[in-house]
Amino acid sequence: MHIISLNAQDFPIHSVTVFTDRAEVSRKFAVNLQPGFNEIQVENVAAAIEQNSIRVDGTGAAIIHEVKFQSKPTKVEEVDTAKVKELTAELKKVEAELQVNDDLKSVYKTRVDALDKAVKNLGTGSKDSDSSKIIGFSEDLENSLEKLFDYHERKALEIKAKIRTLDEKIAELQKEKDRLNQEINQIRFRHHVKNIISIQLENQDENSIDAELNLTYQVYGAYWRPSYDIRVNASGNSSQMKLVYFGNIYQQTGEDWNDVELQLSTATPGVGGDLPQLGTTTVEFYRPPPPPPVVPQAYACDTFFGSAAGGRPMMKRLMKAEANQFGMACEKAASFGAATTVADENVLSTTFTVPTKKTIPSDPSDHKVTITEQTLKVLLNYHCVPKKNTNVFLTALVTNDSDFPLLAGPASVYLNNSMSTNINMKATSCGEKFECPLGVDKTxxxxxxxxxxxxxxxxxxxxxxxxxxxxxxxxxxxxxxxxxxxxxxxxxxxxxxxxxxxxxxxxxxxxxxxxxxxxxxxxxxxxxxxxxxxxxxxxxxxxxxxxxxxxxxxxxxxxxxxxxxxxxxxxxxxxxxx
Structure with missing residues (x-):
């Protein structure tokens, strides 16, 4: 069997579909297949991969026989990727600069201590108490002391100001050092195991052929949430609403999504699609339970009932084992129906396609992309609940006549170009009407x-x-x-x-x-x-x-x-x- 080893990081991500609790990543790569069986080992796949989500398809005269996933522990030198080496070099520079500033601070403190000691020791006699060495007071001495005190004050304040500046710089450097250490540790933790996807293909041709494979898998550590920017121009019967629909994407999967085709889906792959089953509900007259039997102390009741109680967990363990076995069978069976599942997800959910390619790095920040901008006609209505509050609230009655369903999410509302309020939008289907609060009208x-x-x-x-x-x-x-x-x-x-x-x-x-x-x-x-x-x-x-x-x-x-x-x-x- 011909084995081909590939590094997943060498093949850029082609497209990403972000769900509400994970993301689906697609990579494309070309391989040259020798006659007979070939095994392609794709290494360094994302650490937070969902093993049961791996799918492989492609173009070319080859047959895919098997797709396997395995994890292997990695060595430190294998974990230290180019990114880690770059961060480590930056960390060494920060540590060196931090050490220089610590040394300079120590020198400044020594100078201040020396000045303080010199002033403190003025007028003290020698150890043998020779009266001839005791400083006598004179006018020249007064001038000298005045100059000394002025010099001490000026220099001490100057050096202490430098120390304070150094303290601020040291704090910034220490913060940067901690950040770099944390980022390095996160990368090493994500790559403490090497994830390998093995694809077994058969080339039935007598000559080597070129094939293009599309590798798709789901990863955790990514999700998206909607948000809105609503601007209402209130002008009587011709009032309009400009609604900007945003998708806020968060991803810390360990892989940067550089210049990818991006889709946002409302599907939740982790939620099963099986209809819950109902049993028979009966209604009866309530009868209090009988009191527990009084067991004489002479009987060994603990041993008897203890054995019965011990048997029940055993039955539970057997039932659990059987359930797990059937669960594994169900999961394997479901993997063969992946195409049908994707089609069902498209029917039962909404997918938004971002019109331009986007870059979403793997970091703790939210990344906002624009899904669409819509202009909707509104009707203005005023509401008041005077028993509780005599303020009059302006409300816009809107019909979502766009092709995009509105999901529940936060919205910033502007009325006539002025910030009005922040609200939580409710889910609204296409063609459905909804009310949008616009704040209090004092007129x-x-x-x-x-x-x-x-x-x-x-x-x-x-x-x-x-x-x-x-x-x-x-x-x-x-x-x-x-x-x-x-x-x-x-x-x-x-x-x-x-x-x-x-x-x-x-x-x-x-x-x-x-x-x-x-x-x-x-x-x-x-x-x-x-x-x-x-x-x-x-x-x-x-x-x-x-x-x-x-x-x-x-x-x-x-x-x-x-x-x-x-x-x-x-x-x-x-x-x-x-």
Whole structure:
């Protein structure tokens, strides 16, 4: 058998598909196949490879018989690639510069210590206490001491300033040294084993032939997340939204993706596609479990029950072993259906193709690429929940009429070229409408008047109490020339007991016409909410009205509750999970 050894790093990556939890890498390389069987060993493949994801195809008159994967421990000299050698050389330079600065700092400290010692020893006598050697005070001595102290002050401050500068430089060099050490250790750790993909091919021709192989495999340590830049130009009925769709790519696979064809996929290869199976759900009357039997202390119960308990884990281990065996068989069987799986992934997910080739290095940073830019028509609507907050929130109603589904992700929103807010976009399919918050509009004022409550009793024999609630809300549109459509959200109590009767007196809710208002409205209809009051699924009043420029309107909301006289009502708000 003819063996050909290749280094994967010598063949650039052709294309990359980034998933939400991994990436699929494709390399292309040409080989010359001798007559008969050939084994191509591709070494130094990415460390975080998914072994079961390896696929090989190609062009040429050859037959692929087997693809194997193996890992071998590497030696230090094998791990030290060109990148490691380059980083090591840079590390030595940093260490040498760091040592020079440490030595210079030591010299400066010695000079300062010498100056301090010279000043400290002034006026001290000799060891034999010879009085003739004691310094006598004179005018010349005073001038000399003054000059000495000035020199000490000037030089000490000058040298200490140099020491502080050196400390800053040493700290920077130490930080750079730590970074280089960390990067070298990461590379060595990723390559502490040598991953080899062996491809066995048969050349049935009598002469050697050239073949081109395409090697595809998945690697961990890579993912992508969407983000958005939303810019809304609010100008009445001609308002528009410019939506920029970004893909934020993170990859630390140990391989740089240089000038590659890039695709971003929403598929999750690690999630199985099998439909969960249901058993039979039965309902029975609850019966408390019988009390445990009282075992006399004289019996060796620990040994008896201990043996039974010991047998159960054995059964679990046998079952687990069988499950693992079947799992391996399933995995092997699935590998032969790779083409079908890819087709299913394309059907069940969305793949975005980045129009230009990109370079994504293997580092801890996020790399942003533009997926698309879309201009969408918007309708502006105002909302207010005055019971909790009298601020009026501007909302853009948008229909995603692009060919790109919008995934859940963060978005920066700009209104008329000014930063407005940051939001989290919800997933939106093509053709589906969504709402985009644009922030608070201070030109629309809402006044929430104090609530008026009335109590009364009715009935002669079976007395019942009645509570009436009146709420007045004033809305003023202070815009000079722009009408608005505003929706007020006000809670209306919902009866939690048949003895509690709630009636909405004002406003009058008209019955739905042509099936509208029953929760079956078209989610793709691009229009503002209809003017007038209605109750939503949570029994909250949504009162929509149109206000012209500089117009003020009053809204009166009144509801009555009737309940038994001997009962006390409590009000609680329950939030429905979305």
């Amino acid at each position: 629309v004022k809402v006044i929430y008047k104090p609530t008026h409550k009335y109590q009364s009793q009715v009935g002669m024999i079976s007395k019942s109490a009645t509570t009436a609630n009146e709420q007045r809300i004033i809305v003023k549109n202070n815009k000079r020339s722009e009408p608005i459509v505003i929706t007020l959200h006000e809670p209306i109590p919902k009866s939690g007991d048949e003895k509690i009767k709630v009636k909405l007196v004002s406003p009058e809710i008209k019955p739905p016409v042509n099936g509208q208002g029953n929760g079956l409205e078209d989610s793709k209809a691009f229009k503002l909410p209809e003017v007038g009051p209605k109750l939503d699924d949570l029994n909250n009043l949504l009162w929509t009205a149109q206000l012209n420029a500089n117009e003020e309107k009053d809204f009166l909301i009144k509801w009555i509750i009737e309940y038994p006289n001997n009962e006390t009502l409590i009000y609680s708000e329950r939030r429905e999970c979305e």
